[in-house]
Amino acid sequence: MKTLNAIKVLSLSTLLTFGLAACDDGPAENAGETLDEMATDTGNAIEDACESVKEGVNAENENC
Numbered sequence: 001m002k003t004l005n006a007i008k009v010l011s012l013s014t015l016l017t018f019g020l021a022a023c024d025d026g027p028a029e030n031a032g033e034t035l036d037e038m039a040t041d042t043g044n045a046i047e048d049a050c051e052s053v054k055e056g057v058n059a060e061n062e063n064c
Contacts, residue, residue: 050064
């Protein structure tokens with residue numbers, strides 16, 4: 001019974017710790033968001049360029 005209670009307390013404290021840590025908008029999180037946006041923008045630019053090339057050569061399927 002003591003073990004079960006200890007597991008419950010440990011689980012609850014772990015969840016609370018991660019919950020509070022997730023609320024922090026620190027510099028690492030901001031940098032990560034910036035990198036995500038840059039990766040998305042780069043992917044979109046590559047896809048647009050690919051579609052433009054396919055359109056220029058009159059390809060049947062213009063999706064990349």
